[in-house]
Amino acid sequence: MSSDAALLEEIGQDYKYGFHDNDEKYVYKSSKGLTREIVETISKQKNEPQWMLERRLEALEIFNSKPMPEWGSDLSEIDFSDIHYFMKANEGVEKSWDDVPEYIKKTFDRLGIPEAERKFLAGVSAQYDSEVVYHSIREDLEKLGVIFLDMDSGLKEYPEIVQKYFGTIIPSIDNKFAALNTAVWSGGSFIVVPAGVKVEIPLQAYFRINAQNMGQFERTLIIAQPGSSVHYIEGCTAPIYASDSLHSAVVELIAEEGSTIRYTTIQNWSNNVFNLVTKRAYAYKNATVEWIDGNLGSKITMKYPAVHLMEEGARGEVLSIAYAGKGQHQDAGAKMVHLAPNTASTVLSKSISRDGGRTSYRGLVKVAPDAHNVRVNVRCDALLLDDKSRSDTYPYMEIDNKDVQVGHEATVSKIGDEQLFYLMSRGLSENDAIAMIVNGFFEPFIKELPMEYAVELNRLIQLEMEGSIG
Amino acid sequence: MSATLQIPVQVQGLESPKHKGAFERLSSLTFPTYRDEVWRRTDPENVKPEGQAVVAPKSSFGMLKGEAVPAGVTLEAIEKGQEFIFSVAPVAKTNLFDALNGSVYQGGAFLKVGKDVSTGEQALFVHHHFEGKGMAAPRSYLEVGAGSSVTLVEYFTSDDPEMLAIPSVEVDVKAGAKFRYVFVNLWNNTARVVPTVHAKVEKDAHFEMLFAGFGTKLTKAFFESDLIGEGAKSELLGIVLGQGRQHYDMDAQQNHRVGKTVSDVLCHVALTDRARSVFAGNILCEPGAQQIDGYQQNRNLLLSDKARADSMPRLEIEANDVRCTHGASFATYDRDQKFYLQARGLTAYEAEHLLVTGFFAAVVERMDHEAVGEWLAEKLEAKMQAALGKTK
Numbered sequence: 104m105s106s107d108a109a110l111l112e113e114i115g116q117d118y119k120y121g122f123h124d125n126d127e128k129y130v131y132k133s134s135k136g137l138t139r140e141i142v143e144t145i146s147k148q149k150n151e152p153q154w155m156l157e158r159r160l161e162a163l164e165i166f167n168s169k170p171m172p173e174w175g176s177d178l179s180e181i182d183f184s185d186i187h188y189f190m191k192a193n194e195g196v197e198k199s200w201d202d203v204p205e206y207i208k209k210t211f212d213r214l215g216i217p218e219a220e221r222k223f224l225a226g227v228s229a230q231y232d233s234e235v236v237y238h239s240i241r242e243d244l245e246k247l248g249v250i251f252l253d254m255d256s257g258l259k260e261y262p263e264i265v266q267k268y269f270g271t272i273i274p275s276i277d278n279k280f281a282a283l284n285t286a287v288w289s290g291g292s293f294i295v296v297p298a299g300v301k302v303e304i305p306l307q308a309y310f311r312i313n314a315q316n317m318g319q320f321e322r323t324l325i326i327a328q329p330g331s332s333v334h335y336i337e338g339c340t341a342p343i344y345a346s347d348s349l350h351s352a353v354v355e356l357i358a359e360e361g362s363t364i365r366y367t368t369i370q371n372w373s374n375n376v377f378n379l380v381t382k383r384a385y386a387y388k389n390a391t392v393e394w395i396d397g398n399l400g401s402k403i404t405m406k407y408p409a410v411h412l413m414e415e416g417a418r419g420e421v422l423s424i425a426y427a428g429k430g431q432h433q434d435a436g437a438k439m440v441h442l443a444p445n446t447a448s449t450v451l452s453k454s455i456s457r458d459g460g461r462t463s464y465r466g467l468v469k470v471a472p473d474a475h476n477v478r479v480n481v482r483c484d485a486l487l488l489d490d491k492s493r494s495d496t497y498p499y500m501e502i503d504n505k506d507v508q509v510g511h512e513a514t515v516s517k518i519g520d521e522q523l524f525y526l527m528s529r530g531l532s533e534n535d536a537i538a539m540i541v542n543g544f545f546e547p548f549i550k551e552l553p554m555e556y557a558v559e560l561n562r563l564i565q566l567e568m569e570g571s572i573g
Numbered sequence: 574m575s576a577t578l579q580i581p582v583q584v585q586g587l588e589s590p591k592h593k594g595a596f597e598r599l600s601s602l603t604f605p606t607y608r609d610e611v612w613r614r615t616d617p618e619n620v621k622p623e624g625q626a627v628v629a630p631k632s633s634f635g636m637l638k639g640e641a642v643p644a645g646v647t648l649e650a651i652e653k654g655q656e657f658i659f660s661v662a663p664v665a666k667t668n669l670f671d672a673l674n675g676s677v678y679q680g681g682a683f684l685k686v687g688k689d690v691s692t693g694e695q696a697l698f699v700h701h702h703f704e705g706k707g708m709a710a711p712r713s714y715l716e717v718g719a720g721s722s723v724t725l726v727e728y729f730t731s732d733d734p735e736m737l738a739i740p741s742v743e744v745d746v747k748a749g750a751k752f753r754y755v756f757v758n759l760w761n762n763t764a765r766v767v768p769t770v771h772a773k774v775e776k777d778a779h780f781e782m783l784f785a786g787f788g789t790k791l792t793k794a795f796f797e798s799d800l801i802g803e804g805a806k807s808e809l810l811g812i813v814l815g816q817g818r819q820h821y822d823m824d825a826q827q828n829h830r831v832g833k834t835v836s837d838v839l840c841h842v843a844l845t846d847r848a849r850s851v852f853a854g855n856i857l858c859e860p861g862a863q864q865i866d867g868y869q870q871n872r873n874l875l876l877s878d879k880a881r882a883d884s885m886p887r888l889e890i891e892a893n894d895v896r897c898t899h900g901a902s903f904a905t906y907d908r909d910q911k912f913y914l915q916a917r918g919l920t921a922y923e924a925e926h927l928l929v930t931g932f933f934a935a936v937v938e939r940m941d942h943e944a945v946g947e948w949l950a951e952k953l954e955a956k957m958q959a960a961l962g963k964t965k
Contacts, residue, residue: 174610472878472879472881475878485890487890487892487893487895488893489893490860490861490863490892490893490894491860492891492893493889493890493891494888494890495887495888495889495890496886496887496888497885497887498884498885498886498887499883499884499885500882500883500884500885501881501883502873502875502881502882502883502884503881504875504878505875505876505877505878505880506878507875511884511886512898513886513888513897513898514896514897514898515888515890515895515896515897515898516895516896516897517893517894517895
């Protein structure tokens with residue numbers, strides 16, 4: 104065993120970011136439970152325009168009227184009356200890192216945000232609990248005219264843009280959790296990339312859930328105007344808590360003609376979080392949308408990033424990995440909705456289940472009647488590392504047009520005896536051989552990440568694999 | 574017996590049910606709605622019984638080409654084998670239509686094959702024809718004894734354009750036996766049919782079923798196999814041709830109850846006009862069922878702009894030493910192939926006919942039974958000509 108592996112063993116199964124602040128310092132913290140008053144208070148606290156309050160209240164009605172989904176994972180443990188729907192860590196949004204309160208900074212230091220900033224990463228939008236407390240935009244981004252704000256500031260500074268697009272991709276009526284998010288959303292990112300601007304560096308935001316029983320309902324809207332391109336990275340880490348937490352985000356992407364949006368997520372919530380996220384993109388003429396989606400943490404994740412291919416030449420891509428260890432269920436997938444001719448999409452999903460974990464691929468491919476000359480390729484590979492774990496594949500294909508090429512392939516297997524035998528005959532221990540095979544299995548995903556993330560992810564995977572191989 | 578059904582189903586004969594357990598099961602069920610996952614793509618309202626009388630079929634039992642039935646084979650009307658009903662599918666778990674069938678069935682086949690009997694190049698043959706108006710609820714129980722190798726064709730036709738048919742079939746393939754079962758849906762182009770076929774496959778046994786779905790306005794089929802002994806194999810082959818506004822919805826469930834078992838599903842669907850198909854396959858590997866080989870493939874050939882095919886090939890795996898794969902593909906016939914054939918002097922119709930014939934032959938040939946293959950080709954030719962528009 105290498106010295107690295109020994110070090111990892113010493114760390115053991117402890118969660119990498121398993122720390123949290125001892126005293127919770129909040130300027131405002133809502134009482135538990137969801138009522139009309141809470142929603143009104145959230146809106147008032149944020150000094151929102153009337154139309155947003157109306158949206159929130161309408162969404163609350165929809166949330167209350169929709170039944171809990173009965174498919175996918177078991178969500179019966181969620182107690183909506185036992186969640187804080189809003190808290191505000193400090194007043195307003197800080198412009199400079201120096202103004203960020205020390206105790207918050209300390210937490211972010213350990214998450215490596217200043218480090219990331221030194222490495223000339225773009226604007227850092229660090230969400231502490233519900234609201235963005237720190238937000239810096241590099242000068243060159245401002246010069247390009249790129250808007251990169253937290254969603255609350257976006258609403259204040261660009262109310263007409265927000266009003267025009269908010270909830271157009273994912274309306275409240277879409278599903279129960281989209282309605283919940285619309286009713287109580289707080290934080291998230293608001294990005295507008297002007298026509299023709301290519302943002303060379305990835306924009307990134309860190310989110311974390313901090314307070315016990317704290318729901319996190321961030322709302323993100325990204326608009327790429329014609330011919331522009333942007334890569335947004337969302338990385339999640341969260342401290343461990345004893346009771347269950349709910350994370351329910353809504354992410355809306357609009358890729359206008361000829362633009363490209365890549366949205367990368369590394370989800371590593373602690374193993375008590377319900378992660379129920381709605382993500383959808385509209386890709387217009389010749390636009391490309393790519394969801395790069397890594398699901399490693401959480402207790403239950405239900406997330407199916409979608410691309411609606413609205414006009415000719417649009418392309419959609421989902422590249423996802425999922426890892427489920429003890430007590431985890433990753434119910435993830437992708438939806439590709441082809442509404443226009445000459446569109447193409449690709450889905451590559453890879454999952455590993457270990458130690459009683461369960462991974463499910465649940466995906467939809469839909470081709471509308473008028474969408475001819477469509478090409479779709481879906482591939483799902485699953486590895487089961489022991490006989491306690493489970494893997495499911497639930498693909499849905501609805502094809503309404505004859506002029507299509509749709510392929511779907513899935514495999515579920517264990518690590519091949521021949522592969523192991525070959526590596527071990529070259530002198531590797533069984534554990535090292537398994538780790539190498541797992542790394543290779545996730546390789547197509549990892550190589551799409553910026554280097555810092557790839558390094559971090561490799562380390563996370565190593566930590567996760569440790570229990571089974573160390 | 575006091576009938577307190579929760580289902581809004583009216584069928585004559587329910588007041589004196591034939592099978593007590595089936596009736597109790599039926600009483601415990603509510604009629605499905607389109608909100609149930611299984612019925613999301615086929616509205617159950619379209620197949621709701623509405624007070625029809627159950628009609629008995631005129632059935633013939635024998636061999637495909639009129640030969641004598643081999644010694645050791647019992648093949649007659651289901652009434653002789655009533656004691657075996659629900660011995661394969663536990664009655665407490667059956668679906669509503671199977672429970673309804675068990676309560677009111679009339680007609681169907683009872684097959685019992687002893688040990689080490691073979692039909693060789695020949696095949697057993699059952700034809701049920703339903704005359705007059707009403708609901709068809711034939712029930713078949715098919716048992717093939719240890720070490721036997723048997724082929725059976727069961728074939729359904731009807732006169733009534735409004736026919737609602739809910740055939741149920743139970744299959745028991747004993748250790749080491751091979752049973753080739755060809756289930757042919759030729760009711761008529763306006764019938765609505767909900768067939769349920771449930772098979773139990775024992776150690777080292779091999780069940781090979783071919784479903785031919787040609788005709789019927791609406792089919793919602795439930796096929797399920799339980800692999801209960803090591804070395805068991807279940808193959809489900811399907812060929813479906815839809816035309817007009819015909820609707821086919823097939824549910825293929827392969828349950829690997831123990832390890833060292835194999836399942837293989839291959840379903841080829843060709844659709845013209847506004848026809849629609851749904852394929853929902855599922856390979857279930859129970860915990861501890863190691864060394865499983867499961868495969869399912871659904872290929873759809875869409876011959877018109879308005880045709881639609883949905884495919885949901887699922888896997889539910891709770892064992893790790895498995896090799897499970899599935900695939901689904903959608904394509905029109907290869908245009909180059911059609912062009913090539915037309916360049917050789919074939920008409921557009923002839924070229925399409927040849928390509929679709931080849932598309933189905935890839936499935937039928939897997940069955941590897943010449944006499945049955947020829948018989949099928951002959952039966953299907955008229956349907957092919959109509960669907961591909963020879964007369965248009």
